[in-house]
Amino acid sequence: MDLRRTARRRRSHRLDPADLRLGDYVQRTVGLKDRLGKPLEAPTKAGQITALRTFFRDCREWEWLPRRFDPLRALAIPRSITALLGPDPRVIADEIWAKLLWAGLNLDPADLPQTRSGHFYPFELVRAVTLTCRGGRARPGRSR
Structure with a gap:
């Protein structure tokens, strides 16, 4: 097995949350007309990664995946996203x-x-x- 080809294939299938846009991977886009294609907000990206991490954590707990795979480390929320999380105060009229x-x-x-x-x-x-x-x-x- 060619390890370089395998690594290249892994990189090509990797999903970067920074590239996710509203409407990706959905069938119904009825309520998304004006927002379709816009980048996801940071809390949404963090939520998607957290859901994926929880899924893989459960798979590991049910012994469907080997113990050496650590979803907390492998699917950590990138700093570029965590920097955008936090309070967003608004001015009250x-x-x-x-x-x-x-x-x-x-x-x-x-x-x-x-x-x-x-x-x-x-x-x-x-x-x-x-x-x-x-x-x-x-x-x-x-x-x-």
Whole structure:
């Protein structure tokens, strides 16, 4: 067996997540008209790799694959993708922020959903979290 030819074949069949585009490997493209062919977002790429890694981990656990294959190492999410993951804060318009502020200041126990046994969280806790988030606008980056 020619090892160079085998390595070349492996490289040609390798799937690079950076090359994935919306609509690849699907049969139905009904809801994708305007987005068809655009590159996948970083969280989607990471999710696809994680699903593949989980599949191969299960195959290894069920002894369908040899133990020497480590899917965590072989299918690690590339740094180029992990660098793009993380929070993506958005600016909230002033009029929306004013509505949220007013709702937080005028919060009543009747505004919260109830189960048969009462409120899921104590009203005082919800009120404290509401007021904490409300104060985050005055000092950006402080309430994390």
